[in-house]
Amino acid sequence: MEEKKETQPPLPPIIDQLKEYAETRFKLLKYEAIEGGTSILASIIADVVVVISMVLAFLFASVTLGFFLADVFHSYWEGFGCVAVLYFLIAMFIKIFKRHLERPLINIFIQKIFKR
Numbered sequence: 001m002e003e004k005k006e007t008q009p010p011l012p013p014i015i016d017q018l019k020e021y022a023e024t025r026f027k028l029l030k031y032e033a034i035e036g037g038t039s040i041l042a043s044i045i046a047d048v049v050v051v052i053s054m055v056l057a058f059l060f061a062s063v064t065l066g067f068f069l070a071d072v073f074h075s076y077w078e079g080f081g082c083v084a085v086l087y088f089l090i091a092m093f094i095k096i097f098k099r100h101l102e103r104p105l106i107n108i109f110i111q112k113i114f115k116r
Helices: 013-073 076-096 098-113
Strands: none
Touching: 013 076, 013 098, 076 098
């Protein structure tokens, strides 16, 4: 009797195409994730540079205002004291209206993260 050899039948072309499709889809998802991550990172870096620049401008403006008021009042402590009182009032304003200020900031951050 003749023995039948068990051989694997060749895979139909559709299975090969499905494998290629799955590999291509995986690569696409990986590249989209990389693109999303790098765009968020670039946005964060740009925002940090802007914030640092604004803080420096704010500090120099504060010192300038202090010297200006010192010249007006003919006293350094009065000039810089007025600037300190101004910042204290701003801090109290923010403390009082904290809840009203948080929601818009949260919305801005959420929009920034999910921006496409």
